[in-house]
Amino acid sequence: MYTQPYPEGGQGPAQQNSATPNSLLVADCGAVFTKVSLFGLVEGQYRLMARGEAPSTVKPPLEDVSEGIIQAINVVEFVTGRKFVADKQIISPERPDGEGVDVFIATVSAGDPLRVATLGAVTPELDSLASQAVSGLYAQVQTVPSPSYVAATTSANAGVPTGGPGGNAAWTQERVAMEWERQVGRLREMQPQAALVVGTADGPAGPAPLQEACQLLISAAQENARQGNAVAADGTPKRYSVVYAGAPQYVEAVRRMLQNVADIVRVEPLSSATQLSAVSAAIGSLHEQEGLQQVPGYDRLRNWSLTTPVASATSLSSLVRFLAQHYAMNVTAVDVGGSTTTVMLAGEQGEFIPMVNSGIGVGTNIGDILQKVGLQRITRWLPFLITEDEVRQFVLNHMLHPQTLPTDSRELALMQAFAREAIALTVEAARKSSQLELPDTDLILATGGVLSHAPKYGQVAMMLLDALQPRGVTSLVVDSTMLISQLGAVATAAPVMAVQVNENDAVSHRLGTCVIPFGNVQQGQLAVRVGVEYSNGRQLNVDVMGGSIEVIPLQMNEQALLTLFPAPTVDVGLGPGERARAAEEIDGGLIGLIIDARGRPLALPVDDTERQARLLQWSQALGA
Amino acid sequence: MTYSSGWPVLPRTIIKRERWPEGYTGKSIPLVYREQEVVPDQPVLRISTPENIVAHEQKAANADSAHARSFSSSPTLFNPSSDIDIPSGLHGRVIGFTPRGGVVIESHAALLQGAVGAGRQVAGVLTMWRTPSIYSPQPIPPGAILVVPGSLTFALLHQALNSGVVGVVASSITLRDLEGFLRTDYLQLLRSFNREHMLEQLPPLTILLTEGIGSAIMPAHILSLLHQYQGSIALLSGAFSLRDGQFPELAISIPLGELEKGWQPVQPDITLALGSQVRICAGKQIGMVGVIDYFFAYEQSFASGIRARAVRLRLEDGSFEVVPSTLIERIS
Numbered sequence: 001m002y003t004q005p006y007p008e009g010g011q012g013p014a015q016q017n018s019a020t021p022n023s024l025l026v027a028d029c030g031a032v033f034t035k036v037s038l039f040g041l042v043e044g045q046y047r048l049m050a051r052g053e054a055p056s057t058v059k060p061p062l063e064d065v066s067e068g069i070i071q072a073i074n075v076v077e078f079v080t081g082r083k084f085v086a087d088k089q090i091i092s093p094e095r096p097d098g099e100g101v102d103v104f105i106a107t108v109s110a111g112d113p114l115r116v117a118t119l120g121a122v123t124p125e126l127d128s129l130a131s132q133a134v135s136g137l138y139a140q141v142q143t144v145p146s147p148s149y150v151a152a153t154t155s156a157n158a159g160v161p162t163g164g165p166g167g168n169a170a171w172t173q174e175r176v177a178m179e180w181e182r183q184v185g186r187l188r189e190m191q192p193q194a195a196l197v198v199g200t201a202d203g204p205a206g207p208a209p210l211q212e213a214c215q216l217l218i219s220a221a222q223e224n225a226r227q228g229n230a231v232a233a234d235g236t237p238k239r240y241s242v243v244y245a246g247a248p249q250y251v252e253a254v255r256r257m258l259q260n261v262a263d264i265v266r267v268e269p270l271s272s273a274t275q276l277s278a279v280s281a282a283i284g285s286l287h288e289q290e291g292l293q294q295v296p297g298y299d300r301l302r303n304w305s306l307t308t309p310v311a312s313a314t315s316l317s318s319l320v321r322f323l324a325q326h327y328a329m330n331v332t333a334v335d336v337g338g339s340t341t342t343v344m345l346a347g348e349q350g351e352f353i354p355m356v357n358s359g360i361g362v363g364t365n366i367g368d369i370l371q372k373v374g375l376q377r378i379t380r381w382l383p384f385l386i387t388e389d390e391v392r393q394f395v396l397n398h399m400l401h402p403q404t405l406p407t408d409s410r411e412l413a414l415m416q417a418f419a420r421e422a423i424a425l426t427v428e429a430a431r432k433s434s435q436l437e438l439p440d441t442d443l444i445l446a447t448g449g450v451l452s453h454a455p456k457y458g459q460v461a462m463m464l465l466d467a468l469q470p471r472g473v474t475s476l477v478v479d480s481t482m483l484i485s486q487l488g489a490v491a492t493a494a495p496v497m498a499v500q501v502n503e504n505d506a507v508s509h510r511l512g513t514c515v516i517p518f519g520n521v522q523q524g525q526l527a528v529r530v531g532v533e534y535s536n537g538r539q540l541n542v543d544v545m546g547g548s549i550e551v552i553p554l555q556m557n558e559q560a561l562l563t564l565f566p567a568p569t570v571d572v573g574l575g576p577g578e579r580a581r582a583a584e585e586i587d588g589g590l591i592g593l594i595i596d597a598r599g600r601p602l603a604l605p606v607d608d609t610e611r612q613a614r615l616l617q618w619s620q621a622l623g624a
Numbered sequence: 625m626t627y628s629s630g631w632p633v634l635p636r637t638i639i640k641r642e643r644w645p646e647g648y649t650g651k652s653i654p655l656v657y658r659e660q661e662v663v664p665d666q667p668v669l670r671i672s673t674p675e676n677i678v679a680h681e682q683k684a685a686n687a688d689s690a691h692a693r694s695f696s697s698s699p700t701l702f703n704p705s706s707d708i709d710i711p712s713g714l715h716g717r718v719i720g721f722t723p724r725g726g727v728v729i730e731s732h733a734a735l736l737q738g739a740v741g742a743g744r745q746v747a748g749v750l751t752m753w754r755t756p757s758i759y760s761p762q763p764i765p766p767g768a769i770l771v772v773p774g775s776l777t778f779a780l781l782h783q784a785l786n787s788g789v790v791g792v793v794a795s796s797i798t799l800r801d802l803e804g805f806l807r808t809d810y811l812q813l814l815r816s817f818n819r820e821h822m823l824e825q826l827p828p829l830t831i832l833l834t835e836g837i838g839s840a841i842m843p844a845h846i847l848s849l850l851h852q853y854q855g856s857i858a859l860l861s862g863a864f865s866l867r868d869g870q871f872p873e874l875a876i877s878i879p880l881g882e883l884e885k886g887w888q889p890v891q892p893d894i895t896l897a898l899g900s901q902v903r904i905c906a907g908k909q910i911g912m913v914g915v916i917d918y919f920f921a922y923e924q925s926f927a928s929g930i931r932a933r934a935v936r937l938r939l940e941d942g943s944f945e946v947v948p949s950t951l952i953e954r955i956s
Contacts (some may be wrong), residue, residue: 055950060628060869061894075933112867189821227724227820364866367811393799393837396811397906399866400739400836403950404906405930411907412928455929 021102021494023049023094025076025084026486027069028312029108029295030056032338032363032402033449034068035482038076038084038101039490039501046497048481048505052076055403057297058110064297065110066304090304104304107489109312109337111295113358114139114287117192119213120246121149121199129270130196131433133279136354137287138311138340141196144186144216146209147179153204180212187220194241194286195262196279197254198270201247210250214257217242221261239263241290243282245270287311310489313342313356318488319502320445321346329442334423334464335485336448338363338402341422343430345438353438355430362418362450363402367395373421380604381417381466383615384410405453412455416463419450423467440472440573445507447479454478457590458624461511465549465596471518472573473562473582476511476589512554512589514596515562519576520569521599523547527570530595531563535585542595546570547614549621550595554588562586562593591622628871630892631955632834632903633846634735637889639875640719643668644726645710646744646823646863652725655709660718664747664857664877667709668718668727713747713859715877732883734849734876736793740837741872742806742813743830743862744823746790750850750858750876764789769830769860769874771850773842776833781805784829791830791860793850793874795842796911802837814866823863830862832872840911843903845956894954902937902952909947913955914939920946 023040037051052075057068066088073084083099084091091100114137118130122145134141151171195217201207217240225237240262244251248269255264265286267278292298292309301309316333324331324346335342339361345353359368370378375388394414398404406412431438444464446452454460460478464470483506491498517528527546533539535558544550554560561582568577586593598618605611618624629637644652650671662668716731748769764770766788772780776797782805784792803810806826816822834846858876878887896902896916904912914937924934924946932948939945 061630061892225723367815371809371812389798389800392811396740396799396814396837397910399811399814401905401951405926405932405948405950406928407907407926407930407948407951409928412930453930455931 021497023101024103024105024490024494024497025073025090025101026490027072027104027106027301028482028486029058029065029069029106029110029301030312030337030449031058031110031340031361032056034065034072035486036069036072036076037481037483037486038080039494039497045504046494046500048483048501050076050079051481052079056110058295064300065108065295066297066300069106069301088300103306103493105307105489105493106301106305106309107312107315107486108292108295108301108309109138109340109485111138111291113340114194114283114291115190115192116141116283116286117187117190117195118143118198119195119216120146120197121203121205121209122146123153123199123203126198126270128433128435129273129276130198130279132273133196133270133276134283135430135433136280136313136317136344136352136356137284138291138313138356138358139283139287140358142186142190142192144183144190146199146205146212146216147176147183148205148212149199149203149209150179151176151205183216184219184223187216188223192220192240193290194243194283196243196270196283197246199246200269200271201250207247207250210246210254211257213246214254217258218261237261241265241286243267243279243286245275245279284311284314306493307489310492312485313340313354315488316342316447316485317344317346317352317354318491319484319498320344321350321352322488322491323443323445323502324348325350327443330439331443331445332441332468332470333445333447333484334451334468336419336422336450337361338449339365341426341448343423343426345430345441347439351439353430353434353436355426355433357422357426357429360422360425362398362415362422364399366398366402366418369418369421369425370395372425377421378414378417380611381420381615382413383612383619384413385608385612386410386414415450416454416459420463420467423463427468441470441474443475443477444468444470445477445479445484447482447484449482451478452480452482456624457509457511458619458622461514461591461594461622462619462624465514465516465594466602469600469602470514471516471571471600473513473515473580473586475513475587476591476594477507478509478511479506480509481505510556510587510589512551512591512594513562513586514594515564515572516596516600517544517564517566517570517572518600519566519571521546521597522567522569523599526567527597527599528567528572528595529565530593531565532593533561533563535559544595544597546597546599548597549618550597551591551621551623552593552595554586554593556588556590558588559585560588560593594622628869629735629737629873630894631890632737632739633849633956634890634892635849636878636887637733637735638730639714639733639735640728640730641714641859641861641875642722642726642728643710643712643714643859644722644724644745645669645671645708646820650708654721654725654727656718656727658718658720662712662714662716662718662729664711664713664715664859666712668712668729669710669725671708671710711747711857713745713857714875715880731875732878732887732889734853734878736832736834736846736849736874736876738793738832738834738836738864738872738874740802740833741831741862741864742802742810743791743826743828745859745861745863746830747857747859748790750793750854750856752851752854769793769858771854773847775839775841776831777801778804781829781831785827789829791832791862793832793834793860796833796835796838796840797831798839799837802831805831814864816865816867830860832860832862832874835911838910843913843955896935896949896952896954900954901956903955904937904945904947904951905953906951907947909939909945912937912939912945914945916952917944919949924948 028035052072054071242262320333328348564580714731716729720728751768753772764787769791772794776794778801917938918936923931
């Protein structure tokens with residue numbers, strides 16, 4: 001767990017200088033859809049006035065992100081009857097007749113993630129730190145340790161298949177050469193855009209790994225030149241961007257070695273979590289150059305915007321941390337996009353665990369989910385039988401047409417099954433990257449098309465409960481207007497507007513409070529007795545059995561006092577069998593008070609018929 | 625959007641294509657110079673393969689050699705040594721060379737983009753497939769690009785491969801048959817970074833499917849275009865990479881005679897408008913073609929419960945269908 005600096009320069013959104021625009025258009029350019037929202041003053045409060053959505057246009061044939069924005073703005077124009085675009089330019093500032101807007105800003109999650117190779121003497125600790133450094137960015141990191149480091153730290157018989165070339169061999173010249181070829185092959189497969197060079201010179205292999213890191217990059221650059229790959233716009237071979245976080249005494253030597261193939265950014269040597277921010281900021285800056293600025297149509301977008309377009313994940317992280325501090329609670333945000341899934345956990349003390357899982361999404365990257373988790377983990381969420389062929393065909397079609405929406409309930413269930421696994425994979429990645437047990441959360445905020453556009457609120461709750469498997473007491477909120485990824489960026493230009501829109505419109509779809517008993521929950525036995533005392537004095541006691549989900553009526557704008565009497569082996573957050581009584585009234589929601597007594601970790605019945613019956617039963621309980 | 629060029633068929637367009645037979649690892653030598661006019665069966669590239677990979681390359685090139693012999697008697701087209709001469713496949717002008725040795729040719733062409741494809745770039749004579757009968761068995765000509773109006777099967781693909789056909793253009797295939805023939809996970813193939821390496825593993829038969837996975841038949845306008853150019857040499861590329869934005873395509877250079885008649889390239893318009901001909905690209909009606917009949921001003925509700933902006937289509941059979949506007953793509 002670490003604290004990242006705010007990208008806006010060390011300040012939270014609420015502390016920025018206040019600007020007072022009357023109206024603002026914000027565009028969020030996703031991999032599949034572009035969302036545009038119009039904010040304006042309504043009776044002295046900033047509110048969401050209209051929103052529009054259109055397929056993103058980053059890919060051919062249009063290949064211009066601004067085209068999709070204009071199409072989405074056209075929807076806003078249709079809804080409001082106002083005009084915001086003329087001659088493919090944003091009308092700004094707002095005119096007396098209501099045409100135009102004062103401010104336009106954009107967030108971008110379209111485009112490919114930055115591929116970063118971690119080179120040098122990459123110890124397991126440095127590998128983990130490198131993963132943490134990029135965890136909040138649209139970046140994919142892969143470790144390619146130097147052959148001499150591998151030779152010095154791997155026993156002679158390790159890592160070589162028995163009977164293979166060099167099997168049971170010591171680290172001879174030939175075997176080191178084979179390792180060299182293996183690493184070159186990995187770079188060839190990965191085609192990195194940037195490199196992070198790490199490691200000290202006093203390790204088991206001395207400074208040689210740093211030299212080899214450079215040689216690997218030079219070799220990759222030469223191969224690219226031969227193949228005609230990685231060519232810059234002017235036809236010259238593209239230079240690598242290298243963040244050097246290795247032994248400081250060798251920085252000049254590295255610079256000299258790579259002068260023909262790479263540009264070096266030097267940061268403090270990476271050795272512990274305290275240097276993560278610097279590495280993260282350097283790679284974030286590379287993503288802006290190599291990723292955001294390469295998005296087709298970026299220049300026009302930049303010209304329209306008051307501020308530099310930011311990555312959607314950066315914007316989301318600002319908002320999540322603001323919410324955690326403002327409401328003094330642990331907040332988890334989940335964003336399931338077409339090409340990326342993001343889970344961010346922020347604590348009231350500034351703790352922050354971001355995980356931007358680039359390459360895992362329910363659009364063009366849906367195939368990666370299937371590849372990573374396998375068919376069984378997808379189909380276990382479906383209350384019907386399905387063949388492998390049908391799943392694979394669905395996946396292929398969705399990879400080719402990520403903008404399509406599920407029109408029948410079978411496709412919808414499949415899509416939501418993939419969303420569950422996308423979230424679960426991202427939570428696993430966050431856990432692995434932070435090397436911590438993720439803290440219990442007070443608020444779960446869900447966004448992204450598959451969650452925000454789910455036809456029923458119960459389906460959203462079901463996906464979140466299945467995938468995140470929270471414990472204790474938490475609240476579920478769905479961002480039906482898909483605003484939260486944009487509000488962090490809005491806060492940099494208009495902080496008051498961001499706060500007011502957030503409270504009035506973004507987190508307004510509260511699904512309800514959720515009680516999740518855990519510990520030794522016995523199936524079919526009493527798990528928890530729930531006592532509810534409504535504000536009007538009415539009292540209700542409900543016994544919830546293990547293996548079931550119950551919903552207790554508690555509408556929006558209703559409050560109640562909650563008392564939980566868990567079974568002796570069951571925990572609701574205060575220890576096994578410990579009674580819990582809420583100090584404050586809990587809020588109702590669109591679904592009500594949800595008691596998920598299925599146990600943790602969630603285990604689905606092995607028998608297909610029983611599993612399907614349970615899934616249907618749970619769905620019906622939630623109105624899904 | 626499936627089609628990077630806008631529409632699946634562009635009957636008249638100007639293309640610039642690198643002639644580079646992916647999958648080869650040898651050194652390439654251009655046989656043409658900048659601004660030179662080339663014809664489809666003219667060799668433009670010679671690939672010298674290293675001794676240690678000759679055997680492998682020879683196997684992969686068998687199809688190329690056969691097809692080269694079939695559409696030209698030029699002795700230079702196939703060199704019996706380990707050098708392989710690569711024909712242009714296009715009629716046009718050489719406008720440049722790529723760092724890996726490929727030749728870039730500009731050509732006036734008809735372009736057909738596939739929904740799904742696999743395999744390297746090949747040139748061959750477009751040949752229509754007719755279902756054989758016991759009375760008139762149809763031999764598959766070696767070196768041809770075979771056009772199959774209907775669905776492909778695993779057996780037909782193998783028959784084509786064994787006959788020395790270099791490419792197949794068809795409407796559709798089941799995913800199981802496609803993966804069985806390619807002996808690879810097709811979903812993984814689409815996401816691969818190292819396309820050259822993946823291509824080396826594929827059988828030497830390039831595939832382009834106009835409708836994609838399933839059992840849809842080829843639309844009449846595509847079939848009509850292919851009929852029109854039957855016997856012409858075409859350049860077929862199965863390269864399909866979602867990461868690199870590459871899509872399978874068939875390029876057929878337009879005969880010089882047609883160019884002289886006030887030839888104008890078609891500018892595809894992908895805007896959805898009343899009367900636009902569109903194709904449904906997902907859901908139960910996938911592959912169906914219709915005309916936009918009505919735009920709903922407000923979101924419509926669908927069987928899944930999803931609400932979305934929608935249009936009403938008049939399908940080719942005269943029936944009407946309401947579909948989300950994100951489920952359709954304009955095709956002409």
